[in-house]
Amino acid sequence: MNLLPLFNKAYNMIDFKDALQILVDNTIPEFTETSDNYTEIIPIEDSVNRILAMDIVSYSEIPPFNRAAMDGYACKREDIDKGKYLKIQEIIPAGKLGEKEVIMGVCSKIMTGASLPTGAEVIVMVEECEEIEIKGEKYMILSSDCTNIENLRKKENYSKKGEDLQKGDIVIKKFKRLRTQDVATMASCGYREIRVNRKVKVAVISTGDEICEPFTDKEQSSIKNIPNEKSANQIVLPIGKIFNANSWQIMALLKQFSAEPTYYGIAVDDMEKTKKLLKKAVSENKLVLISGGVSEGDFDYVPIVMKKLGFEILFDRVAVQPGKPTTFAVRKVNERKYLIGLPGNPVSTYVQTNLFVKALLSVLNGLGYEDKTYDFALARDYHRRNAKRLAHIPIVLTADGRVIPIEYHGSAHISAIPKADGFARIPIGVKEYKENDQVQVILL
Numbered sequence: 001m002n003l004l005p006l007f008n009k010a011y012n013m014i015d016f017k018d019a020l021q022i023l024v025d026n027t028i029p030e031f032t033e034t035s036d037n038y039t040e041i042i043p044i045e046d047s048v049n050r051i052l053a054m055d056i057v058s059y060s061e062i063p064p065f066n067r068a069a070m071d072g073y074a075c076k077r078e079d080i081d082k083g084k085y086l087k088i089q090e091i092i093p094a095g096k097l098g099e100k101e102v103i104m105g106v107c108s109k110i111m112t113g114a115s116l117p118t119g120a121e122v123i124v125m126v127e128e129c130e131e132i133e134i135k136g137e138k139y140m141i142l143s144s145d146c147t148n149i150e151n152l153r154k155k156e157n158y159s160k161k162g163e164d165l166q167k168g169d170i171v172i173k174k175f176k177r178l179r180t181q182d183v184a185t186m187a188s189c190g191y192r193e194i195r196v197n198r199k200v201k202v203a204v205i206s207t208g209d210e211i212c213e214p215f216t217d218k219e220q221s222s223i224k225n226i227p228n229e230k231s232a233n234q235i236v237l238p239i240g241k242i243f244n245a246n247s248w249q250i251m252a253l254l255k256q257f258s259a260e261p262t263y264y265g266i267a268v269d270d271m272e273k274t275k276k277l278l279k280k281a282v283s284e285n286k287l288v289l290i291s292g293g294v295s296e297g298d299f300d301y302v303p304i305v306m307k308k309l310g311f312e313i314l315f316d317r318v319a320v321q322p323g324k325p326t327t328f329a330v331r332k333v334n335e336r337k338y339l340i341g342l343p344g345n346p347v348s349t350y351v352q353t354n355l356f357v358k359a360l361l362s363v364l365n366g367l368g369y370e371d372k373t374y375d376f377a378l379a380r381d382y383h384r385r386n387a388k389r390l391a392h393i394p395i396v397l398t399a400d401g402r403v404i405p406i407e408y409h410g411s412a413h414i415s416a417i418p419k420a421d422g423f424a425r426i427p428i429g430v431k432e433y434k435e436n437d438q439v440q441v442i443l444l
């Protein structure tokens with residue numbers, strides 16, 4: 001669906017779903033089946049959040065042999081009987097093979113993970129047995145409190161060869177964002193290194209003369225009346241200045257999204273200086289993220305600079321709360337480049353980075369994108385005064401699997417975000433929910 005012709009006019013606010021579709025439709029996957037130039041080989045312990053660029057294939061059957069699931073005694077099924085003595089012919093530790101065949105009247109003591117010996121049909125766990133020594137020989141006998149003999153005969157208590165995977169099975173398909181639980185799977189299949197997509201290069205810029213960087217300890221030591229041991233009431237900012245929160249927040253999020261962020265600093269409220277900084281960022285990166293400077297203020301030069309650098313703005317206002325002044329632009333000449341203008345308030349920036357930037361990077365990496373939400377019941381009533389935009393309200397999960405909206409005063413209320421487990425999505429036109437009503441939730 002190409003919605004572009006409908007939204008060429010500046011400052012035309014559009015629906016969130018339409019905006020997301022425009023972004024997805026106008027983003028060309030950078031990583032494809034034939035894009036080996038965009039991949040690299042890394043050790044598996046560094047693979048979390050990276051995008052897999054190869055299929056993970058099982059090198060053999062898994063397990064590769066009939067494997068004991070517990071410590072016990074490997075024996076014939078019919079030998080399991082009350083009062084019957086079975087001679088222990090050997091002990092088989094994990095990593096060793098049994099040297100003797102299990103026949104009627106004998107058993108092999110076996111440890112968890114060891115290969116089931118030839119002839120054995122079942123393993124009786126150690127908790128069900130006792131060992132007795134007779135004339136220097138050790139025997140196994142069922143415990144006196146063991147009553148359900150038939151049940152013991154039915155439980156094989158070992159994993160059959162290949163029951164998990166067959167040789168050549170694809171265990172993890174390419175174009176998957178790897179998680180911690182994938183690492184053990186890859187190692188189990190014999191992989192020490194894997195091929196992944198290279199990280200997308202992303203420039204991060206903040207705008208505004210009112211922005212200054214957070215202090216380092218070294219910097220504070222040189223500032224009068226601010227000691228090295230800092231606390232909130234010791235930090236002094238000039239009137240009219242605020243700390244740059246957006247850039248560092250975006251940098252951290254980009255690392256979660258398998259991107260390679262580079263910080264280009266603060267663009268001051270000067271059109272030529274902004275253009276120079278932005279031109280450099282565009283030349284060195286696939287995607288540029290700018291926070292602030294995309295609104296309608298007298299000093300918001302970013303949209304003008306975008307156009308001067310050859311970008312086509314596909315939307316610049318989205319009917320969402322927070323984050324209305326979110327801009328998406330594409331430069332299609334020469335090498336294709338992307339630019340997303342994010343709002344200045346940190347909460348708005350956090351939400352829109354999770355929604356739009358994450359989607360763009362996902363498409364670039366060949367994953368496609370799904371706007372994934374989950375239905376949860378509200379643990380208490382919720383009400384809002386203005387229902388003209390799609391709202392994303394920070395929530396916490398309760399122990400009983402419901403959600404509670406966090407006290408939230410709008411896009412400048414940054415202290416609400418550290419408490420949040422996700423955001424409840426409140427549709428346009430909906431002003432209230434009752435306790436136990438279902439809401440859509442985006443989990444963080």
